[in-house]
Amino acid sequence: MRGSMRGCRMTEAASLQAPRRRTTAQVLVTIGLAMMAVLVVVALFGPAIAPYNPTKTSPASLDGPTMAHWLGTDSIGRDVLSRLIVGGRATLLITFVAVAISLAAGLILGLASGYMGGAVDLAIMRVLDVVFAFPVFLLAIAVVAALGPTLGNLILTIAVVYTPTLARVVRGPVLSVKRWDHVEAARSVGIGEFTIAVRHVLPLVISPVLVQTSLTLANTIFTVTALSFLGLGPPPPDPNWGSMLAEARQFMELAPLTVIGPSLAIVFASLTFIVLANGLRDLLDVTAR
């Protein structure tokens, strides 16, 4: 008896690291959520917060930071801060909607594929493989270039591009989970397959999906701003971070500070989701693939 207790104490000692890691994870998630709240507020109320009309030009072009214009003005005298605040709206709207769509599609396809197996699995995975085979950014560029950079096309393209990753993340655990005892037990007492999938399998898939979703959000921020940076973003004159950076780049020698604003905005947004993903990964104990 004492011997086994001793054994217990050792494993306890080994797992003592967990609480500290949990606390750090909770801090990370909290910071991430707070940063996300800022983004959401900017996305929802941007025009109301912005001190100026973001598309109104003025003669004071490429001014440095002043009391009137905290971050200065751009090449045709528009207030950079206002453009940043309102510009976040387009970027974040595309990001959130696109990821929501690919999340839904990924869940449906991943669950169907992993759960039904067989020919359905094969068909779905092969099609997703094709999409997955493209370098993400290249495919996005090609599609947007071919179809035209409208808001709808951007959202659709990004949703399609990131669906395979999410579907794979869902399918993996489903494959291993669906043969577990309690699932077998549910099946044996005659609970319907759909109920089993939603009640028993889905909850176990949630953790990795949450982590992958925040990573996808970070990736999407990159893709959206990069496309806009290349001139394939939402059409002007409404501002967005990517095209603002591209514009600022052309006048960099005259007004170097105009580059900093959009850069920081982009970094803040992606950092939000990376912090969130890291925190969630530790908190939910999802091992990296």
Place this chain on the structure above:
Amino acid sequence: MIRMVAVRLLLTAPILLGVSIVAFVLMRALPGDFAQASAGTSTISAEALDTIRRSLGLDLPMWQQYLGWLGAALSGDLGVSFTLRTPVASEIFPRLAVTAELTLIAGLMAGLMGVTTGLLSARLRGMTDWVVRGWNSLLLAVPNFVIATLIVLLFGLYFPSVGIFNYVAFARDPSGNIASLLLPALSLALTVSVTVSENTRAAVLEVSSQDYVMVAKSKGLRPRAILRDYLVRNALTPVVTVTGLQLAALLGGSILIETIFTIPGMGQYLFDSIASRDYPAIQAIVLVASTIVLLMNVLVDIAYARVDARVSYD
């Protein structure tokens, strides 16, 4: 061995076919008429349009058009540029070499940085671990085109002597050529180094707890020898694979980086083609780049499987 290579290639074939279909459909799904797009913006008579249509084979059924296009692509004919009226292939391949060089340098940089930081993080733990992980999170949050823009800002404004837009062809001045690619490669490498770093860290931690490392210690080997022969050599296998699989990210990133640093590679070609709506060029670039990435992945796969058979036989 040969059997495995054949199997992997066979598995890739349908994906390649799918990729080609996507690339083909993309161009045919253009808003408006392909013949009209081919003729450019100028107004054109209906008969002339018909002639173009016939010459491009647009009057044939879709599947015939696809097969014809695929057959041509397989024999190296990637279509004719709308803007330059020259074969796209002759434009792509010289630029591909430039991009390949940039990607290679960036890959080496990312590998070097990632392995170093990952190794430090895993071996020293504690404070170093936290610093490296924080640094990695930050790097991951700064997109490569932002890094590139900031590098251009920094050097353009404060160190103009470095000369960041001075791309030199390799044939003219090899060392100058490599030097001119260092900063672009760096901005491309930083993000990718994070993946390498995280994987190195995980691999080293995994290997550290292996019995053979304990045996190595019990042999009285010096820490440096244990690190080199036991830890790094074993941890490197998955790390090399991961670095290889980052090729897609590097290739995608090079589109942005080449545009920013005005390097005449595939990325810039794609950017120019998009600006001038040169659809055959866009289509060819997508096809070629995707094929390269796919084949590279197969290669990495095979290499890994070979090493893996040796490593984890049991």
Place this chain on the structure above:
Amino acid sequence: MVEPLLSVRNLTATFERHGAPARVVNGISFDIAPGEAVGFVGESGCGKSVTARAILRLAPEGSSIAWGGHILFRGQDLLRLDDAAMTDIRGRHIAMVFQDPMSSLNPVMSVGAQIDDMLIRHAGLSRRAARRRAIELLDLVGIREPASRADDHPHQFSGGMRQRVLIAIAVSCQPALLIADEPTTALDVTVQAQILRLLMRLRRELGMALMLITHDFGVIAGMVERVHVMQHGAIVETGAVDPLFAAPRHAYTRALLAAVPRLDTTAGPA
């Protein structure tokens, strides 16, 4: 009484993790004379492996372990040596054979190279001389065609053959003390006997002291002169093998002996 080769006094081992210490070895003392074979028997988790590793100051990666007491090797306290001096002792004077041969060899190095590096380190041999010696050692532990096998990688060897290689590594510098921690537990029964006989033969030929750790009294018989029975991090009974087998005093010893199916088969089939 000869001067002991190894003299352990009041050894303690404590795992520490964030302020919650767990003591797994509770102040044990024992001696090993030069050339003597001593057995340590007890169930898993009784602290016998931790004791063995303490002698070489080996801690599992990522854990912090604190040792107390004294481990005197030829009069030198190993627990108070600096790291460099301890590294010189490991392998050169005290070597160890571990439980699981499948995971104890570096998969990316040839087995020859894994003997070479030790010889180069401790015996100061050249690469070529080390390889010649490595081949002799492989021959010594009963590996056929040692010259060509030296270039093979671990996965090309069976479990028993790998344990032979690990024994070759351990004895390569002719240590004064060989610690064998459950050296046969992971092996097939038929192979177990061969490995035990090999250890016996090498001990005789090289004049090493042997510290044999096992949970199985069957392994001990015929291998060692004295046995320490361990439970809960302490030595509960000590004695010469035959009297202890004949009349165990401690209840735990009796329980362990009862767990051995038939004592007279311990030497194993030929």
